[in-house]
Amino acid sequence: MxxxxxxxxxxxxxxxxxxxxxxxxxxxxxxxxxxxxxxxxxxxxxxxxxxxxxxxxxxxxxxxxxxxxxxxxxxxxxxxxxxxxxxxxxxxxxxxxxxxxxxxxxxxxxxxxxxxxxxxxxxxxxxxxxxxxxxxxxxxxxxxxxxxxxxxxxxxxxxxxxxxxxxxxxxxxxxxxxxxxxxxxSPGGVGWFTALADPRLAQSIKAMHSDPSHAWTLEELARKAGMSRTSFAQYFRRRVGETPISYLARWRMMSAGTKLIQGEETMAEISMSLGYSSEHAFSTAFKRIMGQSPRRYGRSQKQNVNSDQ
CATH class of the missing domain: 2.60.120 (Jelly Rolls)
Incomplete structure (x- = not known):
């Protein structure tokens, strides 16, 4: 996708x-x-x-x-x-x-x-x-x-x-x-959405989206963009507004949020599917980015979904 x-x-x-x-x-x-x-x-x-x-x-x-x-x-x-x-x-x-x-x-x-x-x-x-x-x-x-x-x-x-x-x-x-x-x-602008119009950055973003569990490195993502590691890191941050690794972490957490709402996978399964070695590491990253623990997020969002139906 x-x-x-x-x-x-x-x-x-x-x-x-x-x-x-x-x-x-x-x-x-x-x-x-x-x-x-x-x-x-x-x-x-x-x-x-x-x-x-x-x-x-x-x-x-x-x-x-x-x-x-x-x-x-x-x-x-x-x-x-x-x-x-x-x-x-x-x-x-x-x-x-x-x-x-x-x-x-x-x-x-x-x-x-x-x-x-x-x-x-x-x-x-x-x-x-x-x-x-x-x-x-x-x-x-x-x-x-x-x-x-x-x-x-x-x-x-x-x-x-x-x-x-x-x-x-x-x-x-x-x-x-x-x-x-x-x-x-799109003539430009800052943010991952407008960065999709950039042929070089689009390839690295697509790679992260297609395989979020992979332990992506700057070198690998830079190769996807056809750029050097340093040039890629600077260019990505300037166009997207954050580093490639922080973008990857945020995308993983949004994917995890969907899985939590669906409730079809255990916490361990979600952690592994997104490349985290333990539930603790996943939970810490999730709370830092999404503002609350995975379990609390899943409960609150399910309540919101049910109230809208």
Missing amino acids: DPLSEMLALLKPKSYITAGFDAGGSWALILDDLAGRIKCYAVVKGGCWLSMEESDGPVFLKAGDCFVLPTGRPALIASDLEAEPELASQTLHPDRSGEVVTFNGGGDVFLVGSRFEVNGRHAEVMLQALPPFIHVESTQDRTKLRLYIELMMDELRDARPGAFQVAQNLSHMMLAQALRLFLES
């Missing part, structure tokens, strides 16, 4: 709302309900602004553009940046999946997409590696993405039997394709 697929598998994004948004006139909304969620929408008609704190400024989204907000931070979306903003949590009905929501009369701007719930503590760790705002412009090669968007619009509009489930499945495909297109056009 490639790293992007593994990231989505670990996050287990569950489509919470799949809907259309039809807005008109002068309006502004603060998207204040994104904590623990990923928002992925496409502009089908018209255009609007999107702005986030600590960004380089507002970005204009035109018809055909897609955007992903993966970190849960609030964002402002508006037709008019001077308009008095309203809170989305107070303005839009929370149970609107499968519908087209009309706001301020509609008719000028139309968006379609989904909001995804993601897996608690896994999400906190994984989403830190993603940019707060991912913009996929219409000028890019986006034939598949356009197809998913058009099919989702058809399902929302026609409301045929099974439309809700089909639209949810399409939203997952739309999210994966948007992330893929962003990677293919």
